[in-house]
Amino acid sequence: MSEKFDVVVIGAGPGGYVAAIRAAQLGLKTACIEKYKGKDDKLALGGTCLNVGCIPSKALLDSSWKYHEAKDSFNVHGITTGEVSMDVSAMIGRKDQIVKNLTGGVGGLLKANGVTVYQGHGKLLSGKQVEITKEDGSTEVLAAENVILASGSRPVEIPPAPVDQNIIVDSTGALEFQAVPKRLGVIGAGVIGLELGSVWSRLGAEVTVIEALDKFLPAADEQLSKEALKIYTKQGLKVLLGARVTASEVNGEEVTVKFTDAKGDQEITFDKLIVAVGRRPVTTDLLAADSGVTLDERGYVYVDDHCATSVPGVYAIGDVVRGLMLAHKASEEGVVVAERIAGHKAQMNYDLIPSVIYTHPEAAWVGKNEQQLKTEGVDVKVGVFPFAASGRAMAANDTAGFVKVIACAKSDRVLGVHVIGPSAAELVQQGAIAMEFGTSAEDLGMMVFAHPTMSEAMKEAALAVNGQAIHVANRKKR
Amino acid sequence: EQLLNPAARKLAEESGLNPAELKGTGKGGRVTKEDVLNAIEAKKSA
Numbered sequence: 039m040s041e042k043f044d045v046v047v048i049g050a051g052p053g054g055y056v057a058a059i060r061a062a063q064l065g066l067k068t069a070c071i072e073k074y075k076g077k078d079d080k081l082a083l084g085g086t087c088l089n090v091g092c093i094p095s096k097a098l099l100d101s102s103w104k105y106h107e108a109k110d111s112f113n114v115h116g117i118t119t120g121e122v123s124m125d126v127s128a129m130i131g132r133k134d135q136i137v138k139n140l141t142g143g144v145g146g147l148l149k150a151n152g153v154t155v156y157q158g159h160g161k162l163l164s165g166k167q168v169e170i171t172k173e174d175g176s177t178e179v180l181a182a183e184n185v186i187l188a189s190g191s192r193p194v195e196i197p198p199a200p201v202d203q204n205i206i207v208d209s210t211g212a213l214e215f216q217a218v219p220k221r222l223g224v225i226g227a228g229v230i231g232l233e234l235g236s237v238w239s240r241l242g243a244e245v246t247v248i249e250a251l252d253k254f255l256p257a258a259d260e261q262l263s264k265e266a267l268k269i270y271t272k273q274g275l276k277v278l279l280g281a282r283v284t285a286s287e288v289n290g291e292e293v294t295v296k297f298t299d300a301k302g303d304q305e306i307t308f309d310k311l312i313v314a315v316g317r318r319p320v321t322t323d324l325l326a327a328d329s330g331v332t333l334d335e336r337g338y339v340y341v342d343d344h345c346a347t348s349v350p351g352v353y354a355i356g357d358v359v360r361g362l363m364l365a366h367k368a369s370e371e372g373v374v375v376a377e378r379i380a381g382h383k384a385q386m387n388y389d390l391i392p393s394v395i396y397t398h399p400e401a402a403w404v405g406k407n408e409q410q411l412k413t414e415g416v417d418v419k420v421g422v423f424p425f426a427a428s429g430r431a432m433a434a435n436d437t438a439g440f441v442k443v444i445a446c447a448k449s450d451r452v453l454g455v456h457v458i459g460p461s462a463a464e465l466v467q468q469g470a471i472a473m474e475f476g477t478s479a480e481d482l483g484m485m486v487f488a489h490p491t492m493s494e495a496m497k498e499a500a501l502a503v504n505g506q507a508i509h510v511a512n513r514k515k516r
Numbered sequence: 517e518q519l520l521n522p523a524a525r526k527l528a529e530e531s532g533l534n535p536a537e538l539k540g541t542g543k544g545g546r547v548t549k550e551d552v553l554n555a556i557e558a559k560k561s562a
Contacts, residue, residue: 449550450523476542478549480523 051085057372421502
């Protein structure tokens with residue numbers, strides 16, 4: 039007789055573990071299945087985000103930024119040091135410890151909430167039965183009233199540059215270099231490529247980012263992506279746009295990448311090459327042939343607006359379904375699904391999911407960008423405030439970038455907030471909160487912001503929307 | 517009591533609208549500036 043659960047979650051990433059915790063909080067008997075093993079060869083919860091994604095990359099971004107500051111800008115403050123050096127294995131070790139603490143923490147949270155964790159590979163059979171294949175090959179079948187598929191995603195591999203996790207690596211391998219590569223190539227100028235490129239560039243690597251698209255950060259506001267490219271280039275990232283990789287050849291400890299761009303066929307030799315062209319959904323052995331769950335044409339599990347699949351009682355969330363591949367998107371879908379299973383009418387606002395690139399300066403945005411609104415024929419007003427005019431930013435010696443607020447010309451309602459600069463993610467979140475409450479640019483401008491803070495740049499940008507900024511000359515009315 | 521966003525409160529007072537009579541479309545019935553602008557339009561055409 040198989041054990042019966044109200045909810046069985048396949049996957050313990052930010053979507054799955056959050057869904058399991060929320061379901062358990064709502065009184066549902068919940069199980070969560072995960073197979074991923076960490077560096078110590080033991081079950082590691084938390085998924086891509088905690089183990090080989092968000093958290094480790096931020097750990098390395100913060101360490102490498104501190105090194106960069108100590109080396110290049112402490113003198114601005116009158117601080118002199120001896121030679122500043124980076125022990126790469128110590129930096130990686132610190133990252134590993136953070137990952138271990140957090141993944142252990144997830145285990146503790148699941149336990150505290152009464153979620154039963156199964157180690158193994160979960161597969162959906164027909165009739166809402168879930169088969170767990172354990173490491174020793176034995177199987178166990180759970181019966182479930184509801185199933186949540188949260189199997190996540192994996193890096194896209196490209197035939198011209200097959201990953202060997204030595205010379206040619208994916209994002210996971212790029213978090214494990216034991217020394218700074220002298221010449222580093224990155225294929226893909228997306229969020230992952232830019233963050234990983236930044237880490238190793240700050241530590242002294244000569245970084246070239248090869249991007250097939252002609253446009254840099256096409257999902258971002260054009261003004262922001264232009265500024266970002268300018269800043270990254272100044273920091274030493276060489277970004278080649280419209281460059282399509284055709285082949286690569288590994289020779290001993292180096293790799294030569296061949297690509298074609300506007301100038302014709304070219305090649306560059308690197309010591310390490312990171313392939314970061316995107317991620318794709320993982321559904322490998324997830325669904326029995328008669329499970330009844332359908333995939334869409336791009337390989338994602340097909341779901342409706344509330345993450346319900348084609349099978350009643352079976353849901354799918356996170357990277358394995360449509361939408362932005364972001365941890366906070368997956369988690370919120372997990373919460374919404376758990377609450378809907380419990381009979382609540384939970385809703386999620388897909389229009390207000392913030393995006394963040396954790397370079398320095400950070401880049402972040404929420405809502406619509408100027409070119410999208412133009413395409414949609416919406417008449418807008420724009421307010422921009424540069425951090426160069428922020429007292430707080432000057433004190434921090436961190437003045438690159440700006441805050442941009444876009445509002446509807448007619449109603450003054452804020453439609454998008456785009457920030458590149460210090461604490462961009464936090465500022466954008468302030469914008470998202472205000473937008474959730476239907477803010478106008480005037481509302482934001484009328485609020486009292488503490489002085490001196492980076493947040494004031496948000497108030498000033500909101501004031502600038504209606505030509506009322508105090509600390510920057512306002513654009514003349516057209 | 518009616519919840520008004522700050523710009524909505526200011527605009528309502530400027531246009532002589534009674535905040536208590538405004539209908540809010542924002543989260544939790546909150547009155548946005550857009551709601552007041554619409555109420556002003558409606559008053560004009562009434």
